[in-house]
Amino acid sequence: MSAASTATTLSVIVPMYNEEEALPALVSRLRPVLDDTRVPYEVLAVDDGSTDRTAELLEKFRTDWPELRIIRLRGNSGHQAALRAGLHSAVGAYVASIDADLQDPPEKIPEMLDLARSENLDIVYGVRSDRSTDTGFKRRTAAAYYWLMRRMVGKQVPAQAGDFRLLSREAVEALKSLPDQHQVYRLLVPWLGFPSGQVTYRRGERVAGETKYPLSKMIRLAVDGITNFSAAPLRLATWLGVISFVTCFVMIAWTLVVFLLGKTVPGWSSLFVAMLFLGGVQLICVGLLGEYIGRIYTAVQRRPTYFIGYDSARDDSARDDAAKGPGPNGN
Secondary structure (H helix, E strand, C coil), rough: CCCCHCCEEECCCCEEECCCCCCHHHHHHHHHHHCCCCEEEEEEECCCCCCCCCHHHHHHHHHCCHHHHEEEEECCCCCCHHHHHHHHCCCCEEEEECCCCCCCCCCHHHHHHHHHHHHHCEEEEEEEEECCCCCHHHHHHHHHHHHHHHHHHCCCCCCCCEEEEEEEEEHHHHHCCCCCCCCCCHHHHHHHCEEEEEEEECCCCCCCCCCCCHHHHHHHHHHHHHHHHHHHHHHHHHHHHHHHHHHHHHHHHHHHHHHHHCCCCCHHHHHHHHHHHHHHHHHHHHHHHHHHHHHHHHHHHHHCCEEEEEEEHHHHHHHHHHCCCCCCCCC
């Protein structure tokens, strides 16, 4: 562990994309909470290629908040990639992550830190015990998502736990050692199997702006989670093939019986239905195989999921060193 990491007790990662409306409220709530912890901390605001005034406002807030560190990605890489950039850049002995919309309360971060230190835990999940502020549709789709993930991936996935969590340095280093590919951290972190605990809270309303996780992105997240962490879809394809074979065998037997009884009637309905059934099963199986082959192709390419364009801690330090010029010995 570096000297920088031992000097900083807590790092808080805040991925954000077009959050200019939520930023003032976020700063006004998050800073007092972290100041009251009385521990050295840093806040990593990871700007995921915002196109509004998010970058401008972050620079403005940083002039009065020295613990605020700005990491700006060169393009919009996605929430999980921004979270990964923060995890790889954080130097704290403990690393928390929270969204900028304040639906997850910053006031729970000190409680997470205290629980991790008192019980020697590597992971503390923020679990939503009350989602009454969400719409009925959102609650039902979220419940279906977590039910599906627990059935496909395993019961180690906490129900109603998103990306609001706290990790120890050991857990962060374990995540950093994994290949750079599209990850779903709400499934990957439980997969580590490290000692963990939970802190429950009531999910609040979004303080401003629009959600960055509409239904289409939630479906994409579910597909990524299933195909990255489970071979169940491939087994589903196998069972569909078995069902298709049995069905065709029964139809062949029935056709032979009817033929022997002399009751065959020329027609196309049974043939048409059988062809549609077999064609549908084959397309489903090919599609499932394609999902996995596509992920193998992406992993083999080893393309980075993000590129950092600016890091205030790194770039400002380099700029200050350049302004000082060479030392008295020319060094």
